[in-house]
Amino acid sequence: MEHPFGQLTINSNTKTERTWTDVDALTPALSGSSVWLRARLHNTRKQSAKLGFIELRQRLSTVQVVVQGKDLVSFACGLPKESIVDVLAEVTTPPAPITSCTQSGVELQVTRIYCISKAATRLPLQLEDAGRSDAEVARLKLPRVEPDTRLDNRVIDLRTSANQGIFRIQSEVCALFREFLLGKGFIEIHSPKMIATASEGGADVFKLTYFQRHAYLAQSPQLYKQMALMGDLGRPGVFEIGPVFRSEKSFTHRHMTEFTGLDMEMTFKDDYHEVLEVLEGLFIHIFAGLNERCAKELEAVRAQYPFEDLKFGRTALRLTYYEAVQLLREHGPAIGAERLAALEQQQKAAEELGSSQEAKDLAKLVSDMREHLKTVPVHGDEEDLSTRDEKLLGAVVSRVKDTDFYVIDKFPAALRPFYTMPDPDQPNWANAYDIFIRGEEVTSGAQRIHDPEMLVKLAAQKGVDLTPIQDYVNSFNYGAFPHAGGGIGMERVVMLFLGLDNIRKSSMFPRDPTRLTP
Amino acid sequence: MEHPFGQLTINSNTKTERTWTDVDALTPALSGSSVWLRARLHNTRKQSAKLGFIELRQRLSTVQVVVQGKDLVSFACGLPKESIVDVLAEVTTPPAPITSCTQSGVELQVTRIYCISKAATRLPLQLEDAGRSDAEVARLKLPRVEPDTRLDNRVIDLRTSANQGIFRIQSEVCALFREFLLGKGFIEIHSPKMIATASEGGADVFKLTYFQRHAYLAQSPQLYKQMALMGDLGRPGVFEIGPVFRSEKSFTHRHMTEFTGLDMEMTFKDDYHEVLEVLEGLFIHIFAGLNERCAKELEAVRAQYPFEDLKFGRTALRLTYYEAVQLLREHGPAIGAERLAALEQQQKAAEELGSSQEAKDLAKLVSDMREHLKTVPVHGDEEDLSTRDEKLLGAVVSRVKDTDFYVIDKFPAALRPFYTMPDPDQPNWANAYDIFIRGEEVTSGAQRIHDPEMLVKLAAQKGVDLTPIQDYVNSFNYGAFPHAGGGIGMERVVMLFLGLDNIRKSSMFPRDPTRLTP
Structure with missing residues (x-):
């Protein structure tokens, strides 16, 4: 034997x-x-x-x-x-x-x-430490595992139940995205990530050496997915899942220098709302699909990172920008004050527990929120809502409209890229929309200009030089379908569905201005 | 009215x-x-x-x-x-x-x-010209539309029936790849494309400016998919569909500087052939799925680019490297001579038609093939098969074994990367495999070393410095599953399934050392 x-x-x-x-x-x-x-x-x-x-x-x-x-x-x-x-x-x-x-x-x-x-006897990170909830850490008076320690030892950190859940859910988000669009006849495309010109504005773009010249990393597949559509690919449209690169020096909880874009672009017959409706249905398909297929994973995440189930209906709540601002004016101050009070309580509790880093973080949040509440109600109608306005709006909508998922439709034209179609009846407004989960933007989209003359005219008005992207402009010269689309930040969807506090939790090996490893 | x-x-x-x-x-x-x-x-x-x-x-x-x-x-x-x-x-x-x-x-x-x-009255490319087969061009004595003209005007070129077929088929290849692996419990991952070090050797890698330092574009998700596996993601493994960047100055029919990698990596219980079997089943699923779902598209491609249906069985033909070399020795000279004769005929016909560019291209092929045939049978057993050897082997296998799809298993260890597991019984050989369609490689894969000590030892033997990828090496220190995997060139699969002569035909907006637009 x-x-x-x-x-x-x-x-x-x-x-x-x-x-x-x-x-x-x-x-x-x-x-x-x-x-x-x-x-x-x-x-x-x-x-x-x-x-x-x-x-x-x-x-x-x-x-x-x-x-x-x-x-x-x-x-x-x-x-x-x-x-x-x-x-x-x-x-x-x-x-x-x-x-x-x-x-x-x-x-x-x-x-x-x-x-x-055989594993090494001394691991750089103990799985039981990495897997504890904040509440448990506080109760047991243990030191918290710092986010950077986790990410530096990501291979061990990925083994926690919460991370096993998060990355299974991430995979499912992509599967649900694709199956919804493939079911509607879309085709999947792969557009180049190395491009000759800093296509969309020029700022925040990574530059690389391309043999004897330079190239840039695509900040989105925007121009290419439109060109694919003008090449008659897909019925009614095309989608792409791929990396998106942003050389932004942002150190927020929701920005990374590389993330996964879930992009779609489609033709419509009469009205870009036909496209918005598909996008809304897509999100609802993803949300319902996650609840249906990932019950075990959701509980695994919840055990470490408690969150409330996302509230969403069978159709999306659609607000105009104007209505959103009105809601914020009407309910923002009161609901904001409540949130501030709750945060102050949390801060106090953290101080009492002697959790200094957490207390410090919370103190910053509290003071930021106090400052922000002084500016609510927001001033002008055509001013961009700040990230804090948006977050507060999320709380307002959740309370007043009982949903965490909504769309803001019609934006001030000045706030959108040069290729965005103006509203024909009120040219200061654009046929553009953002989609929000729990008060944070996950999708920006719009009807695009398909008339090359209008494109040239509006680019000139915005001071955009079209010379470097002449191929894109030309693609509308050979017969162009009216079309619209949007780009979804995949890691944001995962983060916000799960109510996580940082996008680095929903990216396997995140990248930011200071992190390029592992 | x-x-x-x-x-x-x-x-x-x-x-x-x-x-x-x-x-x-x-x-x-x-x-x-x-x-x-x-x-x-x-x-x-x-x-x-x-x-x-x-x-x-x-x-x-x-x-x-x-x-x-x-x-x-x-x-x-x-x-x-x-x-x-x-x-x-x-x-x-x-x-x-x-x-x-x-x-x-x-x-x-x-x-x-x-x-x-309204389209422009003068189009830079006529769709009927772009859609003609070579035979029709010859018959009507029309000038051929040059590949660069097509690519420069890709938005119009994409509208030809053949291209409508090719890109629907491309989309289906990705769908079939994913549905097969998701069905087996794999999860989809997204690994970073911007990495801190030129991970796999250092040559042929694009360098970019990353804030105050440099970064590199990933040449494959190899190290990251293994790390994901060591993070216990997926059962039995993980897959990724994403761009792969190669700064190679190659001007062949099958190289691009950016392509789409279909990557998978999985754990096995006893033997890496468990993984190879999954890969083989995956290809057969893709082939059968294309035939089943894309009949109309296949005919559209065939009308412009005639090809013979891919021959494949219900299981893959698996040859050892040694057997492949034997086959080539036995049948290469005769079958090579036949192919040469056919090519000489084509060249003659092109000359008679006055199609000078085509005749010139063919003359080059003929002279190359003559040179190549002088070296068949190949010399040593542990020498890498050249691309021409492989192509001839494809013809031999198609004739002798009646299949266009086969695997070569067990490669000389010297030819494979440092992380490849040697065959324990014959250490000059590696537990590595390549997968071929019509004599061209579409997948390279292997069992990977999961023992960190062995990895360090073999890297040293190959002169590879592991310092810059210490995170990767460390990931095997915390308990490591035996595993294997492979990477598939998506555009190659499309090209070879359809018998196309150039990979630029199966890439929507191809990139090579001289082409970075549109």
Whole structure:
């Protein structure tokens, strides 16, 4: 008989013909049977020389394994956490539910255990620390794991239940986006990321060396998706999922220098609201799909980062810019004051707990909010709503209209790019829209100008030089369909659906002006 | 009553409540009914002052429209081709099938026609020229549209039936790739494209300015997809669809400086062939899916670029590197000679037709092939097969094994990157594989080293400095699953499935050392 434990190397030269069982497939119905598992060693506990317990983990699932016998206990309980083990064990039902594991109704009795990859004894980050909620950290008076520590050791950090949930949800957002649009006849395109000119304005663009000259990284697929549409690709339109690059020196909770854009562009028959309706339906499809398909993942995220379920209806709430400003004027001061009071309470609690970094962060928020409330109600109608106005509007809409998902339609034309179609009846306004989740913008979109003469005229008015993008302008010279579209910040959707406080939590390996690794 | 024809502006300020019909939905069953269509003006023919014919086009579909009455004929037949028109017409059945249109069983009798976007009278490229096959060009003794002319005017070129087919097929390749892997429990990831170090060797990498320092564009998501896997993302693995950047000064038919990578990486239990099997199944799913879902598009491509259906079986043919070399030795000279003879014939024909550019290109191919055949059979067993060897092997396998899709398994270790797992029983060989379609590589993959000590040792042997990618090396220190994967060149799959002669035909806006626009 083979030795029942030891170190083993897996290297494609032995076929074991084993049947492997997943941790989350372990149920009392399997009692009495023997199973093979490959999993991480989540925890070990040596009760005596002859009895030990180990916990095995696969993604969101854990199970307890009983280890008996001196040699076996010594080996198994001596392995470093996070090692990978192959375990042969008998499934039993424990006398009482094992509340520390997700598979509480079963327990395993180990027969054999092989370590196939031994983790370092000292990990730079403990998974149990990384997985704690702020409330638990406060209750246990433990130091918080700083965001940079997490990101510097992202491979371990990704293994927390919350992150397992977040990145499964991220994957599902992309799947739901695509299946909705493919179902409507859209086709997927891939536009170049290296472009010859700083296409959309010129600021905030990364420059690279391209053989004997320079190139730039695309700040969006905007011009290319329109050109694809003018090339008759897709019915009624095209979409793209790809990286978007912004050389902005922003250090906010919601900006990164590289993010994933979910872009779409489509033709319409009469009115750009046909496109807006598709975009709204797309979001509702994503939200409903996440709730339906990711129940376990949502709970895993919630356990570490508590959030309230996103409120959304069967159709989107659509406000004009004017209505949004009115709402903010009417309800902003009172609701803002409430939010301020709540924040002040939080700040006080953090101070009492001696959590200095958190208290400092909160103090900054409180003082910012105090300043901001002095400016509400906002001044002019054609002035851009500030990020803080938007956030407050989110709170107002949530309270007054009972939804966290809404659209602002018709923006002051001065605030939108040169290729945005003006409202034909009120030329200071544009046929443009932004989509919001919990008071933060996730999509900016508009009807685009498809008449080359109008494009040239309006670019001149805005002082935009079209010479470097003549190919784009020309593409409307050969018969152009009326069209509109939008770009969605994928990581923002994940962040805001889950009520996370920082976009770095929804990006696998985030990039900002100071972070370029790992 | 509204004026029955004229120029019209669509600008979101009128809701027509019209029901629109697609050209490909027009069948004799609709005879007698009135339909609204928005389509491109594909062609116009003024038969007399009172009778004209126009052809309307939507993507792959065309229909003939009869125009009667002096004013209507004058207006409709005076419109430039490629303009967008809204047409109200009665569906009739023509006395004889209209062979010039895809909807041969119906004809439309126009009631109203409005031009909603007028194309320029002089287009830089005529669609009928861009859509001709080489055979037709030769038969009609017309000048060929040069590839650069097409790409410079890509928005018009994309409207040819062949391109409509190619880019719908491209979209479907991505959809099939994803649905296969999502179905197996993989999750989709998005890895950063801007990275701190020239990760994989250092050559051929684009450098950019990143605030006060430099960054590089990722040459593949290789290191990141492995790190995602070590972060326990996905069961059994992860995939990514994204741009890949190569600063190679290659001017071949199959290299671009930016292309779309279909990447996957997965854990295995015993043997990396578990992963290879998934990759093979993935390709077969893509091939079968294209045949099933894109019949019309395949025919559209074939009409301009004739090709033979890809031969593939229900499982992949798997050859070892050694077997591949043996096959080439045995059958290469004879089959190579046949191919040479065929090429010489083509060259002669081109010369006779006076098609000088084509004849010149062929002459080069012929002389290259003559040179190449002198070196077949190949010399050593551990020497890399050249691109020409591979192409000839493709012809040999197609003839001898009756398949255009095969895998070469086990490569000389010296030819593979430092992170490739050596074969434990013959350390000069690697657990690595390439996947071929019609004799051209579309995927390179391997088992990766998951043991950090071995990784350090082998990198040192290959002279690779791991210091700049310490995060990657470290990720195997915290318990590492045995794993393997591969990267697929998406545009190559499209090119080779369709037997196209140049990868620029399967990239919407291709990039090479000299082309950075449009």
